Amino acid sequence: MLVLLPPSEGKADSGRGAPLKPESLSLPGLAEARAAVLDELVELCVADGTKAQQVLGLSEGLRGEIAKNVELRTAGTRPAGELYTGVLYDALGLATLDASARRRARQSLLVFSGLWGAVRIGDRIPPYRCSMGVKLPGLGALGAYWRGPMESVIPEEAGGGLVLDLRSSAYAAAWKPKGEVANRTATVRVLHSQIVDGVEKRSVVSHFNKATKGRIVRSLLEAGAAPRSPAALVEALRDLGHVVEAEPLAKAGKAWALDVVVSEIH
Numbered sequence: 001m002l003v004l005l006p007p008s009e010g011k012a013d014s015g016r017g018a019p020l021k022p023e024s025l026s027l028p029g030l031a032e033a034r035a036a037v038l039d040e041l042v043e044l045c046v047a048d049g050t051k052a053q054q055v056l057g058l059s060e061g062l063r064g065e066i067a068k069n070v071e072l073r074t075a076g077t078r079p080a081g082e083l084y085t086g087v088l089y090d091a092l093g094l095a096t097l098d099a100s101a102r103r104r105a106r107q108s109l110l111v112f113s114g115l116w117g118a119v120r121i122g123d124r125i126p127p128y129r130c131s132m133g134v135k136l137p138g139l140g141a142l143g144a145y146w147r148g149p150m151e152s153v154i155p156e157e158a159g160g161g162l163v164l165d166l167r168s169s170a171y172a173a174a175w176k177p178k179g180e181v182a183n184r185t186a187t188v189r190v191l192h193s194q195i196v197d198g199v200e201k202r203s204v205v206s207h208f209n210k211a212t213k214g215r216i217v218r219s220l221l222e223a224g225a226a227p228r229s230p231a232a233l234v235e236a237l238r239d240l241g242h243v244v245e246a247e248p249l250a251k252a253g254k255a256w257a258l259d260v261v262v263s264e265i266h
Helices: 028-047 049-056 065-070 087-092 099-108 147-158 179-183 207-223 230-239
Strands: 002-005 109-113 117-120 163-165 185-196 199-204 243-246 256-262
Touching (some): 002 147, 002 207, 028 049, 028 147, 087 207, 099 109, 099 207, 117 147, 179 185, 185 207, 207 230
Parallel strands (some): 002 109, 163 185, 185 256
Antiparallel strands (some): 185 199, 243 256
């Protein structure tokens, strides 16, 4: 099972290990593309802070984030699983998993990134600021830029197993499953169910969907679940106590769409 996650805007303030070693990152097929984004991002932030602030979409209060990009090659690093914070990662709680679950997390979780393309949670990277929605002057929109390099790399990582795609729309733009891989891919939408005047009403949740997705991944890792198809994933999640609804696959080459229904949002 390969689980695709978004990163988070929230990150640890600083690294605490050796500087970045690009050659040590997973998915070496992305190395050339990573180097190009890294070079342009650092050059932009060194040369013109005001332009960098505009390109990166930073408010005046976040202007200090530019300095992190300036120091990308020399700053201390952390494993990606420690660097990313925020709602999904808080709910996932990687640091509190037992040894077996952490091992499964290192093998199955892939975090998409505007700067790195995608990394595994054990990859050591420095704090940075560069979302997938950024349009760099020389490379263009990063969502479109990464599609080419990702086209062969992600299916290779997926192998013949299930792909659980929990990315937000901006990061989903960097790679879309096609053909046979799409048939093994499942996306998740979180719905909040309430009874109002005796009638069930459902609404799509936004902020809290991240926490639910984090808990879903944690429960799968803790249970050692290894579903190899979307249908098997539905059964595994139901066995773990989640309320899951799935539409029958409409046509070949399209990902399964799962709804996880929650009665409480937290």
